[in-house]
Amino acid sequence: IPSCLVRRTFFACPLLKAHSGLVQPNKEIFVRPCRAGSSRVAAVESQDDAIIKWGLLLIPLSTFCLGTWQxxxxxxxxxxxADLESRVAAEPVPLPTSPLELKDLEYKPVKVHGYFDHSKELYILPRSLVNPKREAKAAGQLISSPETGANVITPFYCTDLGITILVNRGFVSRKKVNPETRLKGQIEGEVDLIGVVRLTESRKPFVPQNRPEKNQWYYRDLEAMARLTEAEPILIDADFKSTVPGGPIGGQTRVSLRNEHMQYIITWYGLCAATSYMWYRKFIQKLW
Incomplete structure (x- = not known):
């Protein structure tokens, strides 16, 4: 009678051989199904499933951490x-000349007395008019088209301190950048002025290099501006009350900062909820 005879191997995995006829009894020959290979495959698959299961759990955990961080x-x-707004609204103090004191006074108002030197005007461009009411009304809009122009930086000799500083008189449109187009706004004589202390800034990515030889400035490099105008590297933004008919519009200190963290919070927590539900349906609910 035909039968499958199995010979024991080194790994206990039987080798099947088909024979016919009578079989002589032999202790080394026995009939036994081989299950070692299938068990090994099942173990590997189970291990892979565990890696995928706990690996995918990292997605909702990571998004939850990012949402909490936001x-x-x-x-x-x-x-x-709130701190910037409180600093800008503080009472003006006399302008100090110490660099250490100025560093602590950024965004705080100071008062000076002296006169302008309009022959050495500098222009930071392009700039848009800072208008808090309009910006609040346009908040959330994807497209806005504010008028562009430049901020006029003018040397100001402080008669009480005996030094020349730089004053951002404010915004002018592109048509009014040339001082000859706004002669009525060129203040003559000594005046009292209140402005907000601003520090130098480094060039940000994608911002062009300043071109002093063409009087084109794209960011506040106070050291370079001071060398060109023979002034101290001190700059203040004149307040809105300094505005005169035909002259630059003062009060161009932007104290509002981008605050889109609520959108990020909703995004990350939303992804956390969605991926957590998907993970639950895939690995937990199917066990019930």
Missing amino acids: VQRRKWKLKLI
Whole structure:
């Protein structure tokens, strides 16, 4: 009678051989199904499933951590905005000349007395008019078209301090950048002025290099501006009350900061909820 005879191997995995006829008894020959290979495959598949299961769990965990981080960032940003607004609204103090004192006074108003030297005007461009009411009305809009122009930086000799500083008189449209087009706005004689202290800034990515030889400035490099105008590297933004008919529009200190953290919070927590539900349906609910 035909039968499958199995010979024991080194790994206990039987080798099947088909024979016919009578079989002599042999202790080394026995009939036994081989299950070692299938068990090994099942173990590998189970291990792979576990890796995928816990690996995918990292997605909702990561998005939850990012959402929580954005919550903390939003608290920090709101506190920073409130601090800037309180500094700008503080009572003006006399302008100090010490660099260490000036560093602590950024965004705080100071008062000076002296006169302008309009022959050495500098222009930071392109700039848009800072208008808090309009910006609040346009908040959330994807497209806005504010008028562009330049900020006029003018040397100002402080008669009480005996030094020349730089004053951002404010915004002018492109048509009014040439001082000959706004002669009525060129203040003559000594005046009292209140402005907000601003520090130098480094060039940001994608911002062009300043071109002093063409009087084209794209960011506040106070050291370079001071050398060109023979002034101290001190700059203040004149307040809105300094505006005169035909002259630059003062009050061009932007204290509002980008605060889009709530959108990020909703995005990350939304992804966390969605991926958590998908993970639950895939690996937990199917076990019930």
